[in-house]
Amino acid sequence: MKLAYIANLTIPSQKASGYQITKMCEQFAMHGADVTVYLPTRKQEVDATIFDYYGLKKDSFHVERIKSYDFLRWHPKIGKISFHLQTMWFLLQLFFFKLDKDTLVYTRQPEVAWVFGLRGFKTAFEVHRVFATKQWAFQLFTKRVTHVIAVTEGLKQQYKKMHPSRDILIQPDAVDMDIFASDISIEQARQQAGLGMLLGSYVVGYFGRFSTMGMQKGIDSILESLVSVPTAHFLCVGGTDTDIAHYTRKADALGVKKRVHFKGFVTRREVALYQKACNALLMPFPYTEHFAYCMSPLKMFEYMASKRPIIASDLPSVREILADQKNALLVKPGDSKSLAHAIRDIQNNTSVSTRLCLQAFEDVQRYTWYARADHILTRMREQKAHLLYATSITFPLSTGSGAQIAAMSRAFGKQHDCEFVLGVKKLRSGGEEFDIQECNAPNSLLRAFQYIQYAREQHITHVYCREPRLLLLVSVLILLFRLRIKTVYEIHEMPRNGIDQVVERFLSRTVDTIIFVTQHLEKTYADTYARKKQTHVFPDAVDPAIFDIPTTKEQARDAFGLPQEKFIIGYMGRFKTLEMDKGIADILSALKQLDSNVMFLAVGGKKRHREEYQQMAEEIGVGDRVLLVEHFAQPVIARYQKACDVLLMPFPWTEHFAYFMSPLKMFEYMASNRPILASDLPSVREVLSEERAFFCQPGDPNSIARAVNGLRHSRESANAAAQRAYRLVMDTYTWERRVKRILDTI
Incomplete structure (x- = not known):
């Protein structure tokens, strides 16, 4: 997997975000991803490489700089405008920035996800905050994100208010356990850290920046608590010079200055040493929406790894990891008295202190950077296909193609590893177990636009289609908008005219996967259009639940008023295809050669076709032995099939019937467990053999009559042949098996 982590930030820096981003890049790479972090060219805060400053594995990932004007240097003069200008300039650069089309873009910034979502890239957005005052912008920017990773449950719920249908992975931040592996004592740590003045003292510690986005992080509460705990010292590591000066004055005013020890920013390994020099570690965040629901502080996991007892504010975000009296003491946010009471409890109760820190250390084992990267990559690699079946039909449709589309849609809808929606021109009725999207534009071009708009909004990964002209328009729009949507084309026949041949030539070169229904169709297509890659043959299929019913022949005949004593030969389906006779005339001619005990039942013809063939039967003298019935729903057809002694497919020899067809009736006949008599055609032979069916010569009534008598x-x-055909269709040719094979290929 190629992964581009794009951050509009100055890195390396003293902020935790820089470490978190680069540490994740290192760990993604450790799991086999080809990772590049892209950063703007900007004046650096630190004179060191990313790998040296953060202590990362050398060259574990690539670092690229995107040329960008540094508007932030004008911040003292123009204030926040400099941030907006810098962001807009960086985004403009990203619109034209070249990345390989298979690259996944990972970011913590919604505007970056928006740019690459518009460009059709798969994007992963790691949520660390939701902008309360600019929710409309946040909602717009995150509309087309492919993967969402939230660091807290609170962030997940905020995100789902804007995008209710999104699947969101919760992954809190983590810790590098190797940094905290040393088991040195408190006194040894103080000696190594140069904190000899604290030897023998009881020390509580705080680590990290003193404020976030202008919000104080509880240093005031710690200083105030020291007034009530005169035996405790406070070690505070990580503030800026300005922060340290401010809180030194505060400590002086409270009369605790002599027991307060400030230290500026230190390296990650020094952080571990200083934490081990403390008797207890503090996270006294005040109650704000950000601290309560959005934060997943690195210090929390570092505290847990340090094997030192933790005192933290009782906030929802904290309770996702820490539990009061189990692996930490939780206190009321912003309450210095509650904090002082907890410090005294830890100081005076060694057994409680030991129990809390050991449990926290055990719990933190699952919050490593390696495990975090593994969980995220696994989710992204296991992303479900989100498939849109684009059609121009009015649903439901009673034709063979309509039945096939409906059956495929039901099978797709049952797949757990696929999200599916059927696109239709018009919806007559619902009640299906799969999603249906109506795209009722007046023409194919506008309908294609509707499908593409829907695909972009719903993060469709694949467009499936069996209509070449509609797929042509969809494919052109995918190319035009540079979308990362794959196309799957199911072909049932070769093109008939010049325009269709031009369309087919374009599709043969652009679609990602082609599904054929017969091997002969695949070969003819390959010979004509030189398309040999990513093609598969999957014949049509059947829904066993409809046709494998516990009805006897006698029961079925009673239900329809059919004579019990007759030998009934049956045909199911339309009588003509493209105005080509499908063998009904040959059956009628054969019937004349058979004795009067043989009756012909045909179900499914249009009224005009039924009238045409009834007249033909009358003319040749078999009208009283013919029953031609209108089309019914499949459950009724299944019972009609059960009423027959043999089921016929006497197709004539044409290129379409001989090489390109995969008739639904063949699989339905097989599922009915009735003997089958079929024309001896190459397309039929791809599924049936003499072991499972009986054959007659195409277009030969005499051959049909001889086979029926036999x-x-x-x-x-x-009956034995029918049983073998039944077992074959159940084992191989069901819609769910067909759909599973298709999903495995795409």
Whole structure:
């Protein structure tokens, strides 16, 4: 996986965000990702490389600088405007910044996710705050994010208010356990850290910046608590010179200055040493929305790893990791008296102190940077396909193609590793177990635009289509907008005219995956358009729940008023395709050669076709032995099939029937466990053999009549063949199996 971590920040810096970002880059790389962190060119706060400053593995990831004007140097004169100018300039650079199309863009900044989402890249957005005063902008910027990682449950809930359907992974921050591996004593740590003046003293510590986004982080409460705990010293590591001067004056005013020891920023390994020099570690954050719901402070995990007891504010974000009296003491936020009481409890009760710090150390084992990177990469690599089946149909549709689309949609909807939606021109009725999106534009071009807009908003990963002209328009828009959406094209026939051939030539070169329904169709297509890669053959299928029903032949005949004594040969489906006779005329001619005990039942023809063939039957003298029935829903057709002694597919020899068709009726016949008589065509032979069916010559009524008579006199072998066909279809040709194979290929 290629991963680009893009941050509009000055790195390295003394802020925790810089360490968190680069540490994640290192750990992503440790898991096999090809990682590059992209940063703006800007005046650096620190004269050191990223790897040296943060103590990272040398060259574990790449560092690239995006040329950017440093507006922040004008901050003293123009204030916040400098931040806005710098952000806009950086985003403008990103619009034209070249990245490999398969790169996943990872960021903590919503505006960066927005830019690359517009450009069609897969994006991962790690949420550390939600802008309360600019929610409209945050909602817009994060609309097209592919993956969302939140550091707290509170952030997840805030995010879901704006994007209710999003799947969000919660991953708190973490710690590098190697840094805290040393088990030196408190006194040894003080000696090594140059804190000899604290030998023998009881020391509480605070580590990190003294404020975040202008919000104080509880140093006031610590200083005030010292007034009530005269035996305690306070070691405070991480403030700026300005911060230290401010709080030194505060300590002096409270009369605790002699017991307060400030230290500026130190390296990560020095942080571990200083923490081990403390008797207890403090996180007395005040109650604000950010601290209560959004923060996942690095110091919390470092405190846990240091094997020192923790006293922290009782906030929802803290309680996601720490539990009062289990692995920490939690106190009322902003209450110095409550904090002082907890410090005395820890100081005076060694057994409680030991129990808390050992439990915290055990709990922190699952919060390592390595584990965090593993969880995030696993989620991103296991992303479900989000598939849109784009059509121009009115749903539901009674044709064979409509039935196939509906069956495929139901099977897609049942897959746990796929999110699915069927796109239709018009929805007549709902009640399906899958999502349906109506795109009712008046023409194909506008409908394609609707599908693309929907795909961008819903993070569609694949567009599936069997309509070449619609797929052409969708593919052009995908290319035009440079979207990272893959296309899957299911082909049922070769193009018939010049325009369709031009369309097909374009699609053969642009679509990502092509599904054919017969091997002969795949070969013909490959020979014509030289498309040989990423093509697969998956014949049509059946829903066993509909056709494998516990109804006997006698029960079915009683239900439909059919004669029990007759030998009924049946045909199910439309009587014509593209105005081509599908063998009904040949069946009628064959019927004339069979004795009067044989009856022909055909279900599914249009009214005009039923009238046409009924007249033909009358003319040849078999009208009284023919029953032509209108189309019914599949459950009714399944019972009609059960009423038959043999089911017929007497297709004539045409290029379409011989090489390109994969008729639904073939699989439905197989699932009904009735003997099958079919034309001996290459397309049929791809599924059926003499072991599972009986064959007649295409377009030959005499051959049909001979085969029917043979079946009548060899019922045992006919039923055995039907049973073998039944087992084959159940094992191989179900819609759910077909869909699973398709998902495995894309």
